[in-house]
Amino acid sequence: MLQPEELGQIEKKLHQAGLKLTPQRRATVKTLVRLHESHLSAEELFAKVKEAEPEIGLATVYRTLEVLAELKIVNRVSFEDGITRYDLRTEDSGHFHHHLLCQICGAVEEIHEDLLVDVEMKVKEKYGFEVADHRLTFLGVCAKCRAKRQRHLQ
Amino acid sequence: MLQPEELGQIEKKLHQAGLKLTPQRRATVKTLVRLHESHLSAEELFAKVKEAEPEIGLATVYRTLEVLAELKIVNRVSFEDGITRYDLRTEDSGHFHHHLLCQICGAVEEIHEDLLVDVEMKVKEKYGFEVADHRLTFLGVCAKCRAKRQRHLQ
Protein backbone atom coordinates (compact mmCIF):
# COMPACT_ATOMS: atom_id res chain seq x y z
CA MET A 1 0.00 0.00 0.00
CA LEU A 2 2.57 2.57 0.96
CA GLN A 3 5.25 0.85 -0.98
CA PRO A 4 6.69 3.62 -3.14
CA GLU A 5 6.78 5.74 -0.03
CA GLU A 6 8.74 3.09 1.80
CA LEU A 7 11.11 2.64 -1.08
CA GLY A 8 12.06 6.30 -0.94
CA GLN A 9 12.35 6.22 2.83
CA ILE A 10 14.72 3.30 2.69
CA GLU A 11 16.90 4.81 0.00
CA LYS A 12 17.10 7.93 2.09
CA LYS A 13 18.22 5.92 5.07
CA LEU A 14 20.91 4.24 3.04
CA HIS A 15 22.08 7.58 1.79
CA GLN A 16 22.13 9.06 5.25
CA ALA A 17 24.26 6.17 6.41
CA GLY A 18 26.83 7.22 3.83
CA LEU A 19 26.26 4.20 1.61
CA LYS A 20 26.30 4.24 -2.15
CA LEU A 21 23.06 3.79 -4.02
CA THR A 22 24.22 1.26 -6.55
CA PRO A 23 21.83 -0.28 -9.08
CA GLN A 24 22.21 -3.59 -7.24
CA ARG A 25 21.12 -2.12 -3.95
CA ARG A 26 18.26 -0.28 -5.57
CA ALA A 27 17.04 -3.43 -7.24
CA THR A 28 17.39 -5.47 -4.06
CA VAL A 29 15.51 -3.00 -1.91
CA LYS A 30 12.85 -2.54 -4.55
CA THR A 31 12.26 -6.27 -4.77
CA LEU A 32 12.22 -6.58 -1.03
CA VAL A 33 9.53 -3.92 -0.75
CA ARG A 34 7.51 -5.38 -3.58
CA LEU A 35 7.55 -8.87 -2.09
CA HIS A 36 7.61 -7.91 1.54
CA GLU A 37 4.88 -10.36 2.42
CA SER A 38 6.80 -13.36 1.22
CA HIS A 39 9.47 -13.73 3.88
CA LEU A 40 12.12 -14.50 1.30
CA SER A 41 15.39 -16.23 1.97
CA ALA A 42 18.58 -14.77 0.55
CA GLU A 43 18.60 -17.30 -2.23
CA GLU A 44 14.97 -16.63 -3.16
CA LEU A 45 15.49 -12.90 -3.11
CA PHE A 46 18.55 -13.32 -5.28
CA ALA A 47 16.50 -15.16 -7.89
CA LYS A 48 13.87 -12.42 -7.92
CA VAL A 49 16.35 -9.56 -8.07
CA LYS A 50 18.19 -11.28 -10.89
CA GLU A 51 15.10 -10.88 -13.07
CA ALA A 52 15.47 -7.11 -12.94
CA GLU A 53 19.24 -6.95 -12.57
CA PRO A 54 20.71 -10.05 -14.20
CA GLU A 55 24.30 -9.09 -13.44
CA ILE A 56 23.88 -9.24 -9.70
CA GLY A 57 25.72 -11.84 -7.64
CA LEU A 58 24.43 -13.78 -4.68
CA ALA A 59 27.17 -12.38 -2.45
CA THR A 60 25.95 -8.87 -3.11
CA VAL A 61 22.46 -9.82 -1.99
CA TYR A 62 23.88 -11.23 1.23
CA ARG A 63 25.96 -8.12 1.74
CA THR A 64 23.03 -5.83 1.06
CA LEU A 65 20.84 -7.76 3.47
CA GLU A 66 23.53 -7.46 6.10
CA VAL A 67 23.60 -3.71 5.63
CA LEU A 68 19.81 -3.49 5.75
CA ALA A 69 19.73 -5.52 8.95
CA GLU A 70 22.28 -3.22 10.55
CA LEU A 71 20.18 -0.23 9.61
CA LYS A 72 17.13 -1.93 11.10
CA ILE A 73 15.38 -1.86 7.77
CA VAL A 74 14.93 -5.61 7.79
CA ASN A 75 14.75 -8.22 10.52
CA ARG A 76 16.30 -11.62 10.25
CA VAL A 77 13.76 -14.27 11.13
CA SER A 78 13.77 -18.02 10.94
CA PHE A 79 10.88 -20.42 11.07
CA GLU A 80 12.21 -23.74 12.30
CA ASP A 81 13.51 -24.74 8.90
CA GLY A 82 17.06 -23.56 9.40
CA ILE A 83 16.82 -20.99 6.64
CA THR A 84 17.27 -17.35 7.47
CA ARG A 85 14.59 -15.15 6.05
CA TYR A 86 14.37 -11.41 5.81
CA ASP A 87 11.41 -9.45 6.90
CA LEU A 88 10.91 -5.82 6.04
CA ARG A 89 10.18 -3.73 9.08
CA THR A 90 6.89 -1.99 8.70
CA GLU A 91 7.66 1.66 8.52
CA ASP A 92 4.23 3.01 9.32
CA SER A 93 4.18 2.16 12.99
CA GLY A 94 7.30 1.91 15.05
CA HIS A 95 5.93 -1.44 16.04
CA PHE A 96 7.00 -4.96 15.51
CA HIS A 97 4.80 -7.58 14.01
CA HIS A 98 4.16 -11.19 14.80
CA HIS A 99 3.84 -14.29 12.66
CA LEU A 100 1.31 -17.06 12.36
CA LEU A 101 2.95 -20.12 10.84
CA CYS A 102 0.53 -22.79 9.68
CA GLN A 103 1.94 -26.24 10.27
CA ILE A 104 -0.35 -27.75 7.67
CA CYS A 105 0.14 -25.56 4.62
CA GLY A 106 3.27 -23.66 5.64
CA ALA A 107 1.75 -20.23 5.10
CA VAL A 108 3.08 -17.36 7.16
CA GLU A 109 0.64 -14.64 8.03
CA GLU A 110 1.60 -11.42 9.70
CA ILE A 111 -0.20 -9.70 12.52
CA HIS A 112 0.39 -5.98 12.62
CA GLU A 113 -0.77 -5.39 16.10
CA ASP A 114 1.47 -5.25 19.08
CA LEU A 115 0.08 -7.87 21.41
CA LEU A 116 3.00 -7.73 23.78
CA VAL A 117 2.88 -4.33 25.41
CA ASP A 118 1.77 -5.72 28.74
CA VAL A 119 4.03 -8.72 28.50
CA GLU A 120 7.12 -6.63 27.80
CA MET A 121 6.37 -4.44 30.76
CA LYS A 122 6.12 -7.51 32.94
CA VAL A 123 9.43 -8.86 31.65
CA LYS A 124 11.12 -5.61 32.50
CA GLU A 125 9.67 -5.45 35.99
CA LYS A 126 10.02 -9.06 36.93
CA TYR A 127 13.30 -10.03 35.26
CA GLY A 128 15.10 -6.72 34.96
CA PHE A 129 15.40 -7.32 31.22
CA GLU A 130 15.19 -4.29 28.98
CA VAL A 131 13.31 -5.34 25.86
CA ALA A 132 14.44 -3.74 22.60
CA ASP A 133 12.76 -6.09 20.17
CA HIS A 134 11.15 -9.48 19.99
CA ARG A 135 10.38 -12.41 17.77
CA LEU A 136 7.04 -14.04 18.18
CA THR A 137 5.73 -16.82 16.04
CA PHE A 138 2.64 -18.86 16.70
CA LEU A 139 2.67 -22.36 15.28
CA GLY A 140 -0.66 -23.93 14.60
CA VAL A 141 -3.45 -24.28 12.08
CA CYS A 142 -4.59 -21.34 9.99
CA ALA A 143 -8.23 -20.50 9.37
CA LYS A 144 -8.12 -21.92 5.84
CA CYS A 145 -6.76 -25.29 6.91
CA ARG A 146 -9.19 -25.48 9.79
CA ALA A 147 -12.07 -25.03 7.37
CA LYS A 148 -10.61 -27.66 5.08
CA ARG A 149 -10.24 -30.08 7.97
CA GLN A 150 -13.88 -29.55 8.91
CA ARG A 151 -14.99 -30.39 5.43
CA HIS A 152 -12.97 -33.58 5.34
CA LEU A 153 -14.38 -34.78 8.62
CA GLN A 154 -17.90 -34.95 7.27
CA MET B 1 16.21 -30.58 39.57
CA LEU B 2 14.01 -33.32 38.21
CA GLN B 3 16.63 -34.47 35.79
CA PRO B 4 16.91 -38.18 36.51
CA GLU B 5 13.15 -38.29 36.43
CA GLU B 6 13.10 -36.65 33.02
CA LEU B 7 15.79 -38.94 31.72
CA GLY B 8 13.66 -41.96 32.51
CA GLN B 9 10.57 -40.35 31.05
CA ILE B 10 12.34 -39.64 27.81
CA GLU B 11 13.78 -43.11 27.47
CA LYS B 12 10.32 -44.48 28.06
CA LYS B 13 8.94 -42.30 25.30
CA LEU B 14 11.62 -43.49 22.92
CA HIS B 15 10.85 -47.06 23.81
CA GLN B 16 7.13 -46.55 23.36
CA ALA B 17 7.79 -45.14 19.92
CA GLY B 18 9.41 -48.43 19.03
CA LEU B 19 12.92 -47.00 18.84
CA LYS B 20 16.06 -48.78 19.97
CA LEU B 21 17.80 -47.52 23.05
CA THR B 22 21.32 -47.54 21.75
CA PRO B 23 24.23 -46.34 23.88
CA GLN B 24 24.55 -43.37 21.54
CA ARG B 25 20.97 -42.30 22.06
CA ARG B 26 21.24 -42.80 25.79
CA ALA B 27 24.36 -40.68 25.94
CA THR B 28 22.84 -37.98 23.76
CA VAL B 29 19.65 -37.73 25.77
CA LYS B 30 21.56 -37.81 29.05
CA THR B 31 23.80 -34.97 27.96
CA LEU B 32 20.84 -33.03 26.67
CA VAL B 33 19.08 -33.32 30.02
CA ARG B 34 22.22 -32.49 31.98
CA LEU B 35 22.92 -29.36 29.92
CA HIS B 36 19.35 -28.40 29.16
CA GLU B 37 19.93 -24.79 30.09
CA SER B 38 22.63 -24.26 27.51
CA HIS B 39 20.66 -24.23 24.26
CA LEU B 40 23.28 -26.32 22.52
CA SER B 41 23.74 -26.59 18.80
CA ALA B 42 24.15 -30.01 17.24
CA GLU B 43 27.89 -29.48 16.97
CA GLU B 44 28.21 -28.41 20.59
CA LEU B 45 26.11 -31.29 21.80
CA PHE B 46 28.22 -33.65 19.73
CA ALA B 47 31.39 -32.41 21.46
CA LYS B 48 29.83 -32.94 24.88
CA VAL B 49 28.43 -36.36 24.11
CA LYS B 50 31.76 -37.43 22.70
CA GLU B 51 33.29 -37.06 26.15
CA ALA B 52 31.10 -39.86 27.45
CA GLU B 53 30.78 -41.83 24.23
CA PRO B 54 33.90 -41.19 22.14
CA GLU B 55 32.81 -43.45 19.31
CA ILE B 56 29.76 -41.41 18.44
CA GLY B 57 29.51 -39.62 15.10
CA LEU B 58 28.09 -36.19 14.38
CA ALA B 59 25.51 -37.62 11.99
CA THR B 60 24.09 -39.75 14.77
CA VAL B 61 23.63 -36.71 16.95
CA TYR B 62 21.76 -34.98 14.12
CA ARG B 63 19.66 -38.07 13.57
CA THR B 64 18.89 -38.42 17.25
CA LEU B 65 17.90 -34.77 17.50
CA GLU B 66 15.59 -35.23 14.56
CA VAL B 67 13.90 -38.14 16.29
CA LEU B 68 13.62 -36.19 19.54
CA ALA B 69 12.08 -33.27 17.72
CA GLU B 70 9.51 -35.53 16.10
CA LEU B 71 8.59 -36.95 19.48
CA LYS B 72 8.24 -33.40 20.82
CA ILE B 73 10.94 -34.04 23.36
CA VAL B 74 12.99 -31.14 22.07
CA ASN B 75 12.16 -27.96 20.23
CA ARG B 76 14.28 -26.54 17.50
CA VAL B 77 14.99 -22.90 18.18
CA SER B 78 17.20 -20.39 16.46
CA PHE B 79 18.36 -17.06 17.70
CA GLU B 80 19.10 -15.04 14.60
CA ASP B 81 22.58 -16.48 14.24
CA GLY B 82 21.72 -19.08 11.66
CA ILE B 83 22.54 -21.95 13.96
CA THR B 84 19.80 -24.34 14.98
CA ARG B 85 19.71 -25.03 18.66
CA TYR B 86 17.84 -27.65 20.59
CA ASP B 87 15.80 -26.93 23.61
CA LEU B 88 14.51 -29.61 25.92
CA ARG B 89 10.82 -29.28 26.51
CA THR B 90 10.16 -28.87 30.18
CA GLU B 91 8.34 -31.95 31.26
CA ASP B 92 6.92 -30.64 34.52
CA SER B 93 4.33 -28.34 33.07
CA GLY B 94 2.73 -28.85 29.74
CA HIS B 95 3.74 -25.29 29.12
CA PHE B 96 6.12 -23.61 26.79
CA HIS B 97 8.82 -21.27 27.86
CA HIS B 98 10.16 -18.05 26.47
CA HIS B 99 13.66 -16.73 25.94
CA LEU B 100 15.46 -13.54 26.85
CA LEU B 101 18.41 -13.03 24.53
CA CYS B 102 20.88 -10.38 25.65
CA GLN B 103 22.26 -8.50 22.68
CA ILE B 104 25.31 -7.39 24.66
CA CYS B 105 26.64 -10.60 26.19
CA GLY B 106 24.70 -13.16 24.17
CA ALA B 107 23.29 -14.93 27.21
CA VAL B 108 19.96 -16.71 26.83
CA GLU B 109 17.74 -16.84 29.86
CA GLU B 110 14.57 -18.84 30.05
CA ILE B 111 11.27 -17.76 31.50
CA HIS B 112 9.12 -20.62 32.64
CA GLU B 113 5.90 -18.77 32.87
CA ASP B 114 3.34 -18.68 30.18
CA LEU B 115 2.84 -15.03 29.43
CA LEU B 116 0.76 -15.62 26.35
CA VAL B 117 -2.48 -17.17 27.56
CA ASP B 118 -4.47 -14.05 26.84
CA VAL B 119 -2.62 -13.32 23.64
CA GLU B 120 -3.23 -16.80 22.25
CA MET B 121 -6.89 -16.51 23.00
CA LYS B 122 -6.99 -13.23 21.13
CA VAL B 123 -5.21 -14.74 18.14
CA LYS B 124 -7.74 -17.52 17.98
CA GLU B 125 -10.73 -15.20 18.21
CA LYS B 126 -9.50 -12.47 15.95
CA TYR B 127 -7.60 -14.37 13.28
CA GLY B 128 -9.20 -17.81 13.41
CA PHE B 129 -5.76 -19.29 13.98
CA GLU B 130 -5.57 -22.32 16.23
CA VAL B 131 -2.38 -22.01 18.25
CA ALA B 132 -0.56 -25.25 19.01
CA ASP B 133 2.80 -23.85 20.03
CA HIS B 134 4.83 -20.70 19.88
CA ARG B 135 8.31 -19.28 19.84
CA LEU B 136 8.89 -16.11 21.75
CA THR B 137 12.23 -14.44 22.19
CA PHE B 138 12.82 -11.02 23.60
CA LEU B 139 15.93 -9.26 22.37
CA GLY B 140 17.39 -6.65 24.64
CA VAL B 141 19.72 -6.03 27.53
CA CYS B 142 19.87 -8.40 30.49
CA ALA B 143 19.97 -7.24 34.09
CA LYS B 144 23.68 -7.96 34.38
CA CYS B 145 24.63 -5.88 31.36
CA ARG B 146 22.35 -3.08 32.43
CA ALA B 147 24.17 -2.91 35.76
CA LYS B 148 27.53 -2.98 34.00
CA ARG B 149 26.45 -0.18 31.70
CA GLN B 150 25.39 1.93 34.68
CA ARG B 151 28.79 1.51 36.26
CA HIS B 152 30.58 2.55 33.10
CA LEU B 153 28.53 5.67 32.74
CA GLN B 154 29.75 7.10 36.00
Place this chain on the structure above:
DNA sequence: CTCACTGCAAATATTTTGCATCGGA
Protein backbone atom coordinates in the same frame (compact mmCIF):
# COMPACT_ATOMS: atom_id res chain seq x y z
C1' DC C 1 18.37 -63.46 13.44
C1' DT C 2 16.78 -59.21 11.66
C1' DC C 3 16.43 -54.76 10.56
C1' DA C 4 16.99 -50.38 12.74
C1' DC C 5 20.98 -47.88 13.83
C1' DT C 6 25.69 -46.36 13.38
C1' DG C 7 30.24 -44.32 11.69
C1' DC C 8 32.47 -42.47 8.10
C1' DA C 9 33.05 -39.94 4.16
C1' DA C 10 31.03 -37.73 0.47
C1' DA C 11 27.36 -34.75 -0.99
C1' DT C 12 24.41 -30.63 -0.19
C1' DA C 13 23.13 -26.36 1.39
C1' DT C 14 24.02 -21.99 3.26
C1' DT C 15 26.80 -18.07 4.12
C1' DT C 16 31.29 -15.63 4.08
C1' DT C 17 35.57 -14.02 2.16
C1' DG C 18 39.67 -12.80 -0.96
C1' DC C 19 40.74 -10.26 -4.66
C1' DA C 20 40.89 -7.86 -8.97
C1' DT C 21 37.90 -4.61 -11.10
C1' DC C 22 34.30 -1.17 -11.48
C1' DG C 23 31.72 2.96 -10.88
C1' DG C 24 28.91 6.29 -7.70
C1' DA C 25 29.66 10.49 -5.29
Place this chain on the structure above:
DNA sequence: TCCGATGCAAAATATTTGCAGTGAG
Protein backbone atom coordinates in the same frame (compact mmCIF):
# COMPACT_ATOMS: atom_id res chain seq x y z
C1' DT D 1 39.74 10.52 -8.63
C1' DC D 2 39.02 7.44 -4.76
C1' DC D 3 37.37 4.23 -1.97
C1' DG D 4 33.35 1.66 -1.26
C1' DA D 5 30.86 -1.86 -3.78
C1' DT D 6 30.68 -5.73 -6.94
C1' DG D 7 31.21 -10.42 -9.29
C1' DC D 8 33.21 -14.55 -9.21
C1' DA D 9 35.17 -18.37 -7.31
C1' DA D 10 37.01 -20.47 -3.39
C1' DA D 11 36.48 -21.20 1.50
C1' DA D 12 34.05 -21.86 5.63
C1' DT D 13 29.95 -23.63 7.97
C1' DA D 14 26.04 -26.38 8.71
C1' DT D 15 23.39 -30.34 7.69
C1' DT D 16 22.05 -34.55 5.07
C1' DT D 17 22.75 -38.85 2.82
C1' DG D 18 24.72 -43.41 0.87
C1' DC D 19 26.44 -47.48 2.25
C1' DA D 20 28.53 -51.33 4.42
C1' DG D 21 29.02 -53.13 8.96
C1' DT D 22 27.07 -53.62 13.85
C1' DG D 23 24.25 -54.74 17.70
C1' DA D 24 19.61 -54.05 20.34
C1' DG D 25 15.49 -56.44 20.80
